[in-house]
Amino acid sequence: xxGRSVVVKxxxxxxxxxxxxxxxxxxVLAIRKMAQSSMPVIDRFEPERYGRLLDRMAFKDLRRRDLxxxxxxxxxxxxxxxxxxxxxxxxxxxxxxxxxxxxxxGNPNIAIAKxxxxxxxxxxxxxxxxxxxVAKYRNIVVQWASARFGMDMNLLTAGIAVNIKIGQGAxxxxxxxxxxxxxxxxxxxxxxxxxxxxxxSPAPHHDIYSIEDLAQRVKALRDLTKKPILVKxxxxxxxxxxxVGVARSTANGIIIDGAGAGTGATPIVARDHLGIPIDIxxxxxxxxxxxxxxxDGFLMIAGGMLYSPLDVAKIIALxxxxxxxxxxxxxxxxxxxxxxxxxxxxxxxxxxxxxSGKELDIEWGSALLRNYxxxxxxxxxxxLYALGMSSIKELVGRRDFLQIRHVDEELASxxxxxxxxxxxxxxxxxxxxxxxxxxxxxxxxxxxxxxxGVVPGYTxxxxxxxxxxxxxxxxxxxPSVDPYREDVDVSVKFGRLVLDTPVVVPAIDEAAxxxxxxxxxxxxxxxxxxxxxxxxxxxxxxxxxxxxxxxSGVIIIDERMGGEKPLxxxxxxxxxxxxxxxxxxxxxxxxxxxxxxxxxxxxLAALGADLVAPLSAFQQVVQRVKDLPKGERRRRYENLxxxxxxxxxxxxxxxxxTSYMHTLVGNLDLLRSLxxxxxxxxxxxxxxx
Numbered sequence: 001x002x003g004r005s006v007v008v009k010x011x012x013x014x015x016x017x018x019x020x021x022x023x024x025x026x027x028v029l030a031i032r033k034m035a036q037s038s039m040p041v042i043d044r045f046e047p048e049r050y051g052r053l054l055d056r057m058a059f060k061d062l063r064r065r066d067l068x069x070x071x072x073x074x075x076x077x078x079x080x081x082x083x084x085x086x087x088x089x090x091x092x093x094x095x096x097x098x099x100x101x102x103x104x105x106g107n108p109n110i111a112i113a114k115x116x117x118x119x120x121x122x123x124x125x126x127x128x129x130x131x132x133x134v135a136k137y138r139n140i141v142v143q144w145a146s147a148r149f150g151m152d153m154n155l156l157t158a159g160i161a162v163n164i165k166i167g168q169g170a171x172x173x174x175x176x177x178x179x180x181x182x183x184x185x186x187x188x189x190x191x192x193x194x195x196x197x198x199x200x201s202p203a204p205h206h207d208i209y210s211i212e213d214l215a216q217r218v219k220a221l222r223d224l225t226k227k228p229i230l231v232k233x234x235x236x237x238x239x240x241x242x243x244v245g246v247a248r249s250t251a252n253g254i255i256i257d258g259a260g261a262g263t264g265a266t267p268i269v270a271r272d273h274l275g276i277p278i279d280i281x282x283x284x285x286x287x288x289x290x291x292x293x294x295x296d297g298f299l300m301i302a303g304g305m306l307y308s309p310l311d312v313a314k315i316i317a318l319x320x321x322x323x324x325x326x327x328x329x330x331x332x333x334x335x336x337x338x339x340x341x342x343x344x345x346x347x348x349x350x351x352x353x354x355x356s357g358k359e360l361d362i363e364w365g366s367a368l369l370r371n372y373x374x375x376x377x378x379x380x381x382x383x384l385y386a387l388g389m390s391s392i393k394e395l396v397g398r399r400d401f402l403q404i405r406h407v408d409e410e411l412a413s414x415x416x417x418x419x420x421x422x423x424x425x426x427x428x429x430x431x432x433x434x435x436x437x438x439x440x441x442x443x444x445x446x447x448x449x450x451x452x453g454v455v456p457g458y459t460x461x462x463x464x465x466x467x468x469x470x471x472x473x474x475x476x477x478x479p480s481v482d483p484y485r486e487d488v489d490v491s492v493k494f495g496r497l498v499l500d501t502p503v504v505v506p507a508i509d510e511a512a513x514x515x516x517x518x519x520x521x522x523x524x525x526x527x528x529x530x531x532x533x534x535x536x537x538x539x540x541x542x543x544x545x546x547x548x549x550x551x552s553g554v555i556i557i558d559e560r561m562g563g564e565k566p567l568x569x570x571x572x573x574x575x576x577x578x579x580x581x582x583x584x585x586x587x588x589x590x591x592x593x594x595x596x597x598x599x600x601x602x603x604l605a606a607l608g609a610d611l612v613a614p615l616s617a618f619q620q621v622v623q624r625v626k627d628l629p630k631g632e633r634r635r636r637y638e639n640l641x642x643x644x645x646x647x648x649x650x651x652x653x654x655x656x657x658t659s660y661m662h663t664l665v666g667n668l669d670l671l672r673s674l675x676x677x678x679x680x681x682x683x684x685x686x687x688x689x
Contacts, residue, residue: 008334008349009361015338019433020460022052022260022305022453023327023337031307031372035332038371040071040309040379047405047420050427051459052305053279054314057404057417062386070382079381081392082120083322085299086228086252088139088160091120092377093322093392094312095255095301096329096369098143098163098232100126101134102178102187102199103264103341108350111365112329113137118366119373124163124232124255127176127201129190130155141230144221146175147201149191161228161252162221164214166205166475169261169304170452172234172275173473173480173654175201177265177448182344184354203482203653211245214476218251228252234274235259235281235304237472237672237687240288245476247294255324256281258304259470260459262327262452264351265342268437269446269647272454273599274473274654276672276687278304279318283415284688286319286397305453307331309379318415319397325376327452332372333365341450351450410676414688426468426675429461434596436620439643441636446598446643446650457674464594466568466603468678470687472670473654480656483649490648490660492610494554494588497522497538501645502601502660504535504590504613505637508622511630515637519645524556524592524613535590535611545570551578552586559593560615567593568607572682575608575666584666596620598647607682608666614644 011032014025030043045064048055070077083093096116101109103126110133116123117139124141125134129150134140140159144151156162167173178187178199188195208214218229231246232255233239239256246254258278263271282302289295302315303324312323331337334348344353349360380392389395404412405421412419437447454460456467474480481488492499500520505512507525516523517530528534540554544563548555548570555574559567571591578584588611591604595614604612617640625636648660655670657663664670672687673679679686 006358007361008358009364011334012336012347015336019435021337022459023331023451027307028331028337031328031331034375035368035372038374038378040074040375040382042067042071042310043308045310049406049423052277053404053407053415054311056406057314057402059313059317059383059387059401060403060418061401062383066386067382070386071379074378074382077378077381077385079384079390081377081380081384083392085122086161088122090122090139092373092380093316094121094373094376095124095141095303095322095324096121097124097141097324097326098126098165099124099326099330100128100176100178100264101131101190102128102182104350105346105352105354105360106131106186107360107362108330108333108365109134111333111360111362111369113140114362114366115369115373116140119370119377121373122160125159127165128178128187129192130158131190143232145201146203146205147199149193149199149201156221156225161230162225163230163232163255164217164221164251165232166208167234167236167257167473168232168263169234169257169259169275169278170263171266171270172236172475173203173656174266174270174650175203175482177201179265179342179344179448182353186354200484202485203480208476209479211249211476214246215249218249230255230299230301232257233475234473235278236275236475237470238477239276239281239475240284240688241477242475243285244288244292244294247289247292247298253299253301253321255301255303256285257324258302260452260455261304262330263341264450265448267446267647267650268449269597269599270650270654271449271452272456273471274651276470277455277458277674278302278306279315280411280415280688282315282320283318283399283417287416290397305459309376309383312376312380313383313395314402316392316395317398317401319399321396329369329372332369333360334368337451337453339449339451342448408676410679410686411688414686424675424677426457426678427461428457430463432461432463434463434616436596436617440617441621441625441640444639444642446646464568465566465678465682466600468674469603469671469682469684470674471599471602471651471655472672474656478656481653481658483646483653486653488649488652488658490645490652492661494610496532497588499533499611501641502605502611502648503641503644504592504611505641506613506615506618508618509633509637511633512618512622512637514634515641519638519641521641522611540590548574551581551583554588554590556590556592566681567591568604569681571604571609572607576683579666598644598651601644601648602651602664603671605660605664606667606670610661610665617644
């Protein structure tokens with residue numbers, strides 16, 4: 001144990017957020033109740049109108065009264081929910097992790113390994129090297145990740161399986177990120193890196209650029225370790241292709257991490273906009289690998305905002321064999337969902353910097369997690385009992401046992417679940433408040449956050465149709481690109497206009513125009529200070545979103561003018577029309593509107609815009625810096641332009657896209673919609689297709 005001055009061994013009040021999140025206090029309190037009692041609780045039994053698909057589903061033949069009776073005697077129900085992982089016999093189909101030493105602060109890693117071994121579950125140790133106290137426990141899965149942190153034979157031969165990490169739900173297509181402030185002596189030693197250095201994993205494995213490369217790595221690690229080999233991927237838009245490739249690689253199983261999953265540190269823009277939810281991915285993957293003939297004997301582990309016995313039962317009915325309960329495990333051990341994991345200042349001593357003055361009591365944390373796992377497993381037995389089943393194997397892939405409400409027919413068809421009551425899948429609220437981080441303008445560093453639980457239009461309200469679109473990230477089928485180390489071209493050229501970024505700066509301040517000139521960005525205005533960057537000098541056609549008949553020159557679609565259509569719909573329609581008439585190369589489409597971040601720019605570009613003016617981002621900054629001297633204001637605008645461009649590059653790199661103009665603009669295949677109606681309006685395929 002690592003000695004510290006304050007030992008944490010009690011719960012503190014759960015954080016409350018201005019913008020709704022999935023991990024709201026009621027869910028956290030349900031987890032705590034299970035962790036304190038070791039008995040299951042019923043949370044959200046009736047289908048809900050908004051939120052996860054899991055929350056809109058119910059077992060057709062399961063009555064609340066029957067479940068309550070089964071829960072009351074859950075500790076006495078004898079039903080087989082065990083599962084084999086190689087030579088290990090697990091007592092429950094639950095995987096905890098992967099949470100690395102460094103992301104967590106040592107004692108939590110030990111507590112997790114202890115709890116899962118005692119409860120009969122299993123935990124992944126992540127990519128932080130092997131903590132010597134964690135190594136004492138058998139029920140762990142070690143990880144072969146892109147940076148190979150701490151990799152040696154002692155690590156590879158520990159535990160019961162090896163996990164090749166290709167991606168994770170909170171940042172698919174992006175490498176791991178441990179801030180340098182958290183890399184203290186012991187972490188540096190185990191990861192084999194210098195103290196204080198940022199531990200940024202490469203986006204791709206530099207020896208895995210295809211399914212064929214993956215198959216070679218799977219066989220090599222199996223031969224070397226004599227253990228089962230699992231492959232961890234994020235739930236991305238084309239997860240069905242990825243899963244078939246992984247199954248054909250001879251891996252023993254796949255771990256799929258859905259959008260909204262937790263992490264120690266990720267760019268906010270990646271957490272909120274990359275990949276698809278787990279309850280869409282799992283049924284689609286199950287259907288595809290069954291058709292491919294590779295389902296038998298292939299283990300599917302699924303995670304991403306799962307926490308209750310009913311969650312586990314539903315995700316198994318959708319097609320998984322095991323559930324990954326990562327964030328829920330931390331909540332059982334005291335996490336309050338304050339999103340400060342990356343800062344090193346965690347108030348619950350779970351993700352704090354070692355040496356900061358707090359440590360988690362291992363016995364306390366381990367006992368709570370063990371109780372929580374027992375509660376979930378008992379609840380799962382009770383669900384099976386109430387459904388008249390005697391084994392967990394009877395439930396795997398039984399989508400016919402489920403009904404779903406309040407989604408559109410197309411999405412219900414994609415996941416293969418009976419639709420009991422149709423509705424719009426997307427959760428829209430145009431008045432949803434947006435939190436604009438200070439990092440956007442205070443320095444050249446895109447905003448980072450810890451933990452998950454945010455998927456706009458799904459777990460939280462979406463402001464506009466654009467939010468309902470999910471951005472593709474590559475996993476194995478082609479390599480991602482690391483924008484920190486590799487070139488991602490975001491330049492835009494149109495006639496005499498040559499720009500270094502597609503970000504358009506509104507002419508709201510002379511300092512902003514100076515920043516645009518320095519950063520090589522266009523300016524939205526008529527009488528700009530620098531004519532060569534001034535869109536007004538091109539005599540543009542300025543129009544509200546709607547039916548646009550202009551077919552050449554600079555076309556500015558400005559939603560401030562009102563209009564018959566949403567901005568994103570007008571952009572998509574104009575791009576399609578110009579492609580059909582062969583006039584696309586003669587036009588420059590500029591989208592202007594209530595936009596905030598690099599994801600807004602990416603999505604509008606994929607719909608067909610060449611340049612994007614995120615007015616709301618600049619309006620936020622102008623209000624905050626208006627009293628500063630001109631030079632200071634200019635620097636803040638420069639930071640904003642740089643960070644918006646950097647976010648765009650991160651998202652492009654995650655999808656293996658290296659050229660903005662040649663590969664991103666107008667490429668609808670890089671997007672998927674969470675809602676069938678929204679997809680139809682914008683011409684975008686629904687998630688899972």
